Amino acid sequence: MARTFFVGGNWKCNGTSDDVKKIVGVLNGAEVPPEDVVEVVVSPPYVFLPLVKSLLRSDFGVAAQNCWVRKGGAFTGEISVEMLVNLNIPWVILGHSERRLLLNESNEFVGDKVAYALSQGLKVIACVGETLEQRESGSTMAVVAAQTKAIAERVLNWDNIVLAYEPVWAIGTGKVATPAQAQEVHTELRKWLHENTGPEVAASVRIIYGGSVNGKNCKELAAQPDVDGFLVGGASLKPEFIDIIASSTVKNNN
Numbered sequence: 001m002a003r004t005f006f007v008g009g010n011w012k013c014n015g016t017s018d019d020v021k022k023i024v025g026v027l028n029g030a031e032v033p034p035e036d037v038v039e040v041v042v043s044p045p046y047v048f049l050p051l052v053k054s055l056l057r058s059d060f061g062v063a064a065q066n067c068w069v070r071k072g073g074a075f076t077g078e079i080s081v082e083m084l085v086n087l088n089i090p091w092v093i094l095g096h097s098e099r100r101l102l103l104n105e106s107n108e109f110v111g112d113k114v115a116y117a118l119s120q121g122l123k124v125i126a127c128v129g130e131t132l133e134q135r136e137s138g139s140t141m142a143v144v145a146a147q148t149k150a151i152a153e154r155v156l157n158w159d160n161i162v163l164a165y166e167p168v169w170a171i172g173t174g175k176v177a178t179p180a181q182a183q184e185v186h187t188e189l190r191k192w193l194h195e196n197t198g199p200e201v202a203a204s205v206r207i208i209y210g211g212s213v214n215g216k217n218c219k220e221l222a223a224q225p226d227v228d229g230f231l232v233g234g235a236s237l238k239p240e241f242i243d244i245i246a247s248s249t250v251k252n253n254n
């Protein structure tokens with residue numbers, strides 16, 4: 001089954017409005033493969049969402065980097081799903097390891113957020129991934145399965161979910177997973193989805209890789225059969241993001 005390649009740019013907590021305008025200018029001027037080959041979504045900090053939404057080319061999507069777990073209300077400092085819907089922001093990144101680890105977001109909390117965001121019509125980039133310690137102790141698959149299970153227990157329809165495998169040890173470290181390491185976990189995740197959510201979900205859900213993806217290593221990673229795209233951090237703030245988008249064409253012979 002054809003899974004459209006997906007390239008997300010997670011800008012994290014970076015930049016000024018001038019930086020944002022510059023990045024969007026580069027994206028708007030870029031020649032990229034058509035939408036049936038690659039879906040591109042960029043994720044600026046909350047405060048720049050309206051600016052990016054107003055300036056960005058219409059064939060690229062926009063994602064928030066987080067949202068509140070339930071309907072908005074007396075939750076100082078939070079941004080609700082309803083607000084994102086109101087601003088026509090179609091996507092949200094949830095469960096990023098920086099939030100799981102630095103802000104103590106549990107698997108259950110992330111699962112609740114995914115379910116609520118989907119219920120209100122948002123599409124979700126749900127992140128899973130193990131720490132170096134967990135990898136070295138041989139628990140990679142147990143960790144990502146538990147993270148995925150907390151989502152699967154709360155969600156019936158996976159049509160609007162992209163699953164991002166982001167090994168924590170590869171994030172912002174310049175230490176990229178080898179194509180074989182990425183493929184191995186993606187295959188296992190697809191197997192897990194097959195057993196726990198059924199063959200259709202397993203065949204159609206896009207599993208993307210994140211962790212030190214750049215313009216040089218993207219092609220070899222993209223060539224792996226179960227790597228359906230990328231979630232890019234640092235390199236999404238640079239012109240090489242265009243090269244990463246272009247790596248989608250390695251799937252063209254599928």
Ligand SMILES: O=C(CO)COP(=O)(O)O
Binds near residue numbers: 170
């Ligand atoms: O966390 C990431 C994307 O969400 C990856 O970040 P880097 O590409 O900077 O390693």
